[in-house]
Amino acid sequence: MTTINDRTLPDLEAPAAAVSPVPVRAAPSIFHERWWLDIATQDNWKLAVVKRNGEVIGEMPYAMQRMGLWRVSHLPPLTRTLGPVIKPVTGSAARQLHHRLDVTGRLIEQLPDCDSFFQVLDPRIHDALAFALHGYTVSARYTFRIGAQTTADEVWKQLNSKTRNVIRSASRALTVVSDLAPEEFIAFYEANLAARSRSNAYGEEVMRDLIHAFVERKAGTLLGAYGQGGKLVAAVGLVWDHQAMYYLLSSRSQDSHSGSVSLLLWTGIGRALARKLTFDFDGFSNPSTFSFLNGFGAMLTQRLGVERHGTSYLLMRTLKRKLAPARDFAPNL
The missing domain is CATH 3.40.630.30 (Gcn5-related N-acetyltransferase (GNAT))
Known part of the structure; x- marks a missing residue:
């Protein structure tokens, strides 16, 4: 047991395995891993890719599914964050910003034409300017x-x-x-x-x-x-x-x-x-x-959310929210 100012607290349990830092891999988070996305989307996902001189410098996975009449690209089940993965460049802040905007913009151009798109970006992505410039709504979420x-x-x-x-x-x-x-x-x-x-x-x-x-x-x-x-x-x-x-x-x-x-x-x-x-x-x-x-x-x-919705989808969502209180009394609607 550990004590702080003579107070006892339960021990923090260490794993049995070695505890050295895990080496950095290509995928920025577990939610970007191919095996995770295969399972979470039931193999219904795609990858936007940007290359330069044959080298991948940007990737962005996205899921696709049908929700009734609507074709949507939302976060898959149990997948908390996604967003673009961009190979960084050195140089001035202006050069780095230009690089991020250019690569992210080319990734966005590959995203599907759908009724509703929504992702929460990995918390290490500190701006969503490229999405805003392409007509997406950017909002703040928190963890x-x-x-x-x-x-x-x-x-x-x-x-x-x-x-x-x-x-x-x-x-x-x-x-x-x-x-x-x-x-x-x-x-x-x-x-x-x-x-x-x-x-x-x-x-x-x-x-x-x-x-x-x-x-x-x-x-x-x-x-x-x-x-x-x-x-x-x-x-x-x-x-x-x-x-x-x-x-x-x-x-x-x-x-x-x-x-x-x-x-x-x-x-x-x-x-x-x-x-x-x-x-x-x-x-x-x-x-x-x-x-x-x-x-x-x-x-x-802060975690940034990016979304874009078609007019018909937005009207449906607004109507559904307005009817929500009544549905408490009419569960079969």
Whole structure:
């Protein structure tokens, strides 16, 4: 156990494997990997490519699917970010900007003519000027991140008092098990959805195949928290690439300890820091998730969204949103 100012906190768990930094690869994130996209899109994706003198200097993957009458290119299930991958150049800031605008513009010109396009860009992409110049709407989205060089003591001090207390309490009541079997995680996840009368938003087949793939490739892991009687009460799925570990999935039983997921995330943070990786909490979509993640004291980090929609699609979406309250009372509409 580690102590800070005479206070005891649960140990951050280091992986059994070597913890030296992972070497940089061509793909900027796990979500850009070919195998990830093959599974997440069920082989329904393409790659815009820019070459110079036979060398690839820019790439941008995109998915394609039909949604009723609409032809759309959105982020695939469980794929948090995408965006262009551009080989950098040296020189002045003006030369680098010109290079990014030129290559990104040529990638954009290869994107499909569809009713709706939307992607969230990798957080290392700090501007979306080329998209704005090509008529796309650019918006800001956010995630929380803990830097790779942060120490365990620094992370613990950054937690708010409520988060620290629930992690301490959960560590006394629960046992964390590393490398949960994929089938146990999936069965637990589906059972919790059924208990709440909800369906799998990612698609059962896609989620199952991605979990098996990232575990088999040692590009991710599943952590479980067990309570009395050896009962699994919470689980999280983490994936990583050469620069970050991402909080991808979580599930907990309705009667689980209130700090069960926080304890598992604390364990995941330890794995990321041991590997010299940034820990990415992977965004939030509502105030309650923001409040929960904000308790970890991580750095708020901007991710840019780029989108473009046809007029008919926008009218349909606006009408659907206006009718949303009524649909609560008319579920068969």
